[in-house]
Amino acid sequence: MEFLIDDIDRAIVTCLAQDARLSLKVLSARVGLTSPSTAERLKRLEERGIIQGYSARVNLAALGYTLQALVRVKPLPGMLQKVEKYLQAMPQCIECDKVTGEDCFVVRLVVKDIAQLDTLLDGLAEQAQSNTAIVKSSPVTRRLPAM
CATH class of the missing domain: 1.10.10 (Arc Repressor Mutant, subunit A)
Structure with a gap:
């Protein structure tokens, strides 16, 4: 389209x-x-669906979410739908992309501390393998491409 x-x-x-x-x-x-x-x-x-909504940019750190993590997720055999539903239900998951390659999902999590991140990842461990990177900074935030 x-x-x-x-x-x-x-x-x-x-x-x-x-x-x-x-x-x-x-x-x-x-x-x-x-x-x-x-x-x-x-x-x-x-x-036409070009503008799909209006939103506010929120300072997540000011709300207590001091850490962000990017998590690559590879569901175990037969667990794809279960993992997808788990991620959709997780309030700390603020973005999730279904991708090609070794992993099936790339997830952005916001958490208050490492303990909360561990708890979320532990809940995922029975259904998937994961690889986590802590976000240090975001030199390019979400923006429009050149039009």
């Missing part, structure tokens, strides 16, 4: 990716349209 968007749509998406709380008035001024025109474009971007 290919989506063609023009420069104004790109500007709208870029502005909202930087600050999803922009008022319609400010957004309209930034992209050079009237508020009704901007509102119509926003509606079309949403209907």
Whole structure:
């Protein structure tokens, strides 16, 4: 499915990716349209699934989640669906990608301490092998690709 968007749509998406709380008035001024025109474009971007929602960036450390870990997960034979459900039900799992290669999943966990990480990984051990890396920093955070 290919989506063609023009420069104004790109500007709208870029502005909202930087600050999803922009008022319609400010957004309209930034992209050079009237508020009704901007509102119509926003509606079309949403209907086409290009804009799928609006969210806040949250400082996880300020909420007590001092560690992040990337975990490669390789389910044991016959455990793929069970592992997937376990990961989906885990509140500390903030991202999970199903991947090709040796492992089936790459998971981003946020935890309050190493003990909590150990507990989560212990719960996974009966169903899968895992390889864990602690995140030291994130020089590139989630962002839009060039449009």
